[in-house]
Amino acid sequence: MKRKFLFPALALTFFAATAQAQTEIQWWHSMSGALGDWVGDITKDFNSKQTDYKIVPVFKGNYDESMTAAVAAFRAGNAPHILQVFEVGTATMMASKGVVVPAEKIMRDAGYKFDPKSYVPAVSGYYTAPNGQMMSFPFNSSTTVMWFNVDALKAAGVSTDKLPQTWPEVALASAKLKASGHKCPFTTAWQGWTQLESFSTWHNTELATKGNGMKGMDARLVLNSPLHVRHIENLGNMAQQGLFIYKGRAGAAGATFESGECAMYTNSSAAYAGISKNAKFKFAVGTLPYYPDVAGAPQNTVIGGASLWVMAGKKAEENKGVAAFFNYLSDPVVQSVNHKRTGYLPVTMEAFKITEASGFYKQNPGTDVSVNQMIRKTTEKSRGIRLGNYVQIRTIEDEELEQVWAGKKTAKEALDSIVKRGNELLEKFEKANKS
Amino acid sequence: MILSSDKKVIFQSKWLPWVLIAPQGFIVLAFFFWPAGQALLQSFQQSDAFGMSVQWSGLDNFAALWRDDTYLESFKTTALFSVLVAGLGISLSLVLAFFADRVVRGIWLYRSLLILPYAVAPVVAGVLWLFLFSPSVGLVAYVLDKFGISWNILLNSAHAMTLIVIASAWKQISYNFLFFLAGFQSIPKSLVEAAAIDGASVWQRFWTVQLPLLTPTLFFLLVVNTVYAFFETFGIVDATTRGGPGKDTAILVYKVYFDGFKAMDLGGSAAQSVVLMAVVIGLTVLQFRYIERKVHY
Numbered sequence: 001m002k003r004k005f006l007f008p009a010l011a012l013t014f015f016a017a018t019a020q021a022q023t024e025i026q027w028w029h030s031m032s033g034a035l036g037d038w039v040g041d042i043t044k045d046f047n048s049k050q051t052d053y054k055i056v057p058v059f060k061g062n063y064d065e066s067m068t069a070a071v072a073a074f075r076a077g078n079a080p081h082i083l084q085v086f087e088v089g090t091a092t093m094m095a096s097k098g099v100v101v102p103a104e105k106i107m108r109d110a111g112y113k114f115d116p117k118s119y120v121p122a123v124s125g126y127y128t129a130p131n132g133q134m135m136s137f138p139f140n141s142s143t144t145v146m147w148f149n150v151d152a153l154k155a156a157g158v159s160t161d162k163l164p165q166t167w168p169e170v171a172l173a174s175a176k177l178k179a180s181g182h183k184c185p186f187t188t189a190w191q192g193w194t195q196l197e198s199f200s201t202w203h204n205t206e207l208a209t210k211g212n213g214m215k216g217m218d219a220r221l222v223l224n225s226p227l228h229v230r231h232i233e234n235l236g237n238m239a240q241q242g243l244f245i246y247k248g249r250a251g252a253a254g255a256t257f258e259s260g261e262c263a264m265y266t267n268s269s270a271a272y273a274g275i276s277k278n279a280k281f282k283f284a285v286g287t288l289p290y291y292p293d294v295a296g297a298p299q300n301t302v303i304g305g306a307s308l309w310v311m312a313g314k315k316a317e318e319n320k321g322v323a324a325f326f327n328y329l330s331d332p333v334v335q336s337v338n339h340k341r342t343g344y345l346p347v348t349m350e351a352f353k354i355t356e357a358s359g360f361y362k363q364n365p366g367t368d369v370s371v372n373q374m375i376r377k378t379t380e381k382s383r384g385i386r387l388g389n390y391v392q393i394r395t396i397e398d399e400e401l402e403q404v405w406a407g408k409k410t411a412k413e414a415l416d417s418i419v420k421r422g423n424e425l426l427e428k429f430e431k432a433n434k435s
Numbered sequence: 436m437i438l439s440s441d442k443k444v445i446f447q448s449k450w451l452p453w454v455l456i457a458p459q460g461f462i463v464l465a466f467f468f469w470p471a472g473q474a475l476l477q478s479f480q481q482s483d484a485f486g487m488s489v490q491w492s493g494l495d496n497f498a499a500l501w502r503d504d505t506y507l508e509s510f511k512t513t514a515l516f517s518v519l520v521a522g523l524g525i526s527l528s529l530v531l532a533f534f535a536d537r538v539v540r541g542i543w544l545y546r547s548l549l550i551l552p553y554a555v556a557p558v559v560a561g562v563l564w565l566f567l568f569s570p571s572v573g574l575v576a577y578v579l580d581k582f583g584i585s586w587n588i589l590l591n592s593a594h595a596m597t598l599i600v601i602a603s604a605w606k607q608i609s610y611n612f613l614f615f616l617a618g619f620q621s622i623p624k625s626l627v628e629a630a631a632i633d634g635a636s637v638w639q640r641f642w643t644v645q646l647p648l649l650t651p652t653l654f655f656l657l658v659v660n661t662v663y664a665f666f667e668t669f670g671i672v673d674a675t676t677r678g679g680p681g682k683d684t685a686i687l688v689y690k691v692y693f694d695g696f697k698a699m700d701l702g703g704s705a706a707q708s709v710v711l712m713a714v715v716i717g718l719t720v721l722q723f724r725y726i727e728r729k730v731h732y
Contacts, residue, residue: 064697071484071699092699096485247571248589249677256571391698395678399505402680406590421505428499432481432702433488 022054025321026080028070030063030306031140034273038342046328053321055082063089063306064391070311074099079311081322084139086306088390090127091213093309094135095388095433101310101319102129103137103326110323118348122300122374126384127307130215136307137326140344142270143301143370144190144198146170146289150282152263156180163286167234170264170289174243177263184245184262186238189253190304192397194266194288196223197302199231201382202288204296208426213386217430221393221422224415227294232404232411239405246405249398268304269370272343285366287373299382301373305344343367345374388429393422471712477705484699496706505682506690506707513686516600517664524604524611524660525653531608532615533641546616553609557667561674564602568594588676592683595676599684602675603668611656618652619645650730658722665715669693687711 031039036059043055060066063086073079085093093100107114116124116134127136146164153160156177164173174185188194200207205227213219238244245262247253254271256262258278266288275283290297310322328334335351338344340360346352352371355361361368378384387393400418403409409417446452478496482489500506535545552560567575568588576586588595622645630640646653669692672678678685678693691711695704 067484068696068699071486074485092484096483096487098487099485246589249679259571261571389698389700392694392700395693395698398677399679399681399685402590406680408681421503424499424502428481428700428703431492431495432490433483 022052023317023321025053025055025082025318025325027055027057027082027084027308028060028066028080029057029084030060030066030086031084032059032062034277035140035342038338042329042334042338045334046325049328050324053324055321055325074311079313081311081314081318082325083309083311084306085136085309087126087304088394090136090307091217091386091388091390091429094129094386095217095429099312100135101312102133102135103127103308103310104134106310106319106323107326110320110327112323112327118350120345120347120349120352120375122376122378122383123303123345123347125214125378126303126386136309137329138347139306139308139329140270140342141303141305141307141347142268142344143303143374144194144266144288145269145301145370145373146264146266146286147257147271147275148284148286149257149260149263149279150284152177152182152260152281156182156263160284163284164264165287165289166292167231167289168292171234171238171243173264174238175241178241178243182263184247184256185242185264186244187247187253187256187262187265188244189247189251189265189267189271191249191401192394193302193304195231195235195401196228196397197385198288200228201300201302201385202290202298203227203294204299204379204381205294206381207385208387211380211383213388213426214383217388217426217433219387220426221387221419224412224419227291228415229411231291232401232415236404236407236411240407244405246402269345270305270343272367285369287369298373300376300378301370302382302385303345303374343370345371349375387422387426388433389425392425393418396421396425474705474708474712477701478709479702480705481702484701492702496702497710499703500706500710505685509682509685509687509690512683513665513688516596516603516668516684516686517661519596519600520603520607520664520668521657521660523600524607525656527604528608528611529615529649529653532612532619533645535612535616536619549612550609552606553613555606557603557606557670558674560602560606561599561671564598564605564671565675568598588680590680592680595680595684598675599668599672602671603664606671607660607663611660614652614656615649618649622648647731654722654727654730657726658719661718661722662715665711665718687714 027043029039039057043057047054058080060069063084066083067085067089070079070083104114104116116128116132119134119138123138123141124134126141127138128134148160148163150160153163153173156173157180158164158173158176164170170186177185197207200212200223205225206212207223208219208221210216210219235244239246247256247262251267253262253265254267254274257265257267258275260279260281269285272285287298288301308326310319330348332348332350332354335346335348336354336358339346339351339355346355352375356368396418400409400414400421404411404414479491479493480489481492481495531549535542535549538545555563565573567573568586570576570587570589573586579586586594588598626644626648627640630644635643666688668686669689672684672686672689673692676684678689687707688711691704691707694700694707
């Protein structure tokens, strides 16, 4: 008999505890190291400024791991409230009907003012659905830039007053570096992102039809245009001459720049944190190189990074908490602080102005390069890239480009193959997500 | 329970044997047959990542594989990889077990050291070998460079294949070693001694006495190592080459893992795993039919 009394008592204490506690909001993210500390600090700041909600950040491994974890959790009915998803997963998230609640709706429902125009167009556009609704909250956005080892360039006799800005200039500087005995004049991280995707928008050229997939799921790759072939051919030739040394997929090249092995490389602007910490030489950042004879270049580069998605099926009270957190993150002052701390782009124009007014860009030359590449009026061809099965397409890009660097395929053959294989995946995605 | 003359255990109770195999049976059902059934089901479906819209797509997933030249190409890659891993793993461990069997003093030390790698997870094994063979920081790469060999796993397919074969075989050597050592030790000493008295050299004793008696072990390990190379090596590939350069080290199971767990294309991944399952079942049947005939129990 004793047991019977125990249960209600237990239940009572349990309910009493939850009634008093704040509403907890689970946030699954993929920020480790210094960026993990940053996430911790943001949530601490938000939690201390109000008492209704408590954001609980949970590190769930790198981007693809946390997304896989969220998929499994969603299927089992215990998804987090907020999920940080990398830009590559955007199309997948958008196409999954009933899985997410648009960020814009969350904020409007909770009564916050939401002005899509206040956001940097190239950033918000990336996460905006064809019907004009902003689907996810842009959290950490970076873009592609060129990093230089100034000491190495000087030693090779390359002028460092005016750093190489175009591909012909990059080739010339690489040749000088090689002549001076440098083993790795130029390399790149994230080759699909930097040399195909951002390359396309930077030259105002389509990577895929339908505005790079921004206008519909029936987009198909067209990255075998003469301009693309020209660029990959150029890099292929540089690889054969030992001017471009391939250092692996994803961000593998980063370590070779930081160690001084490679003198120039294209990577994310967010590489700043690692380089400033590890590089024992003077470094500089420049815009992504372009071909000066191409009309419309340079346009704008494309973003990378991640955004925050609100998972569907949560209580109204919890959704309100999410909205309050997003409202906090939208604050221009908070944004400016985050921008200065991480090197990620400011997400609103206001935050950019505050940062500029604070003199940060003058004190830290080069930190505005990425911002200037982004705060331009975007075109239909440069607004963003949204392709289904994107993770697999990126891998196909890696596989085919490697054949060019190894001299096994011509640029045209490799790009044709990316288009053929990629389009099969796009067709498959379109079929799987037919509403 | 009685012991019959040919030493087979015969139960008189009808239900006791079923009860005794029930736990193992349950495990096999829950962790093998159920997932395999799921995979079979999913291979005929197309769905989005979150499983919100699931459609029956018939043989579409298989047709897509058939159309994909690179998928067919990866059969060759897998065949080469499996032959190398099984061959290298089995022959090296046979040699090691042969010598360990002859060690008189400190056998426990050799044994422990040789068994140790089996406790290492595949991904960790991959990373360890990657450190040694990485073109930028690897010790082996550095030494090879000194000898004028420009080692580059990023663009040279042969180099990349060498790396994953070594890492995969190394992991399996311990397991094989254990079985071979037990095999050597179960060979009656009198047989080997008799051969020695007849004047057989060490090599002759190995070749004509010990090896024939080891054929059951050899056969068992051939099956196990083939299955290992086909199924359990994705962690090593993921940690080292990620299937590159190009697709030259993208073995079948790696693509199953990548498409399913990284790219979240469950239908496509399931179809591949069904194909892979069929291949391995086919191989095992072949091995039992044709190779087992040469085994002396």
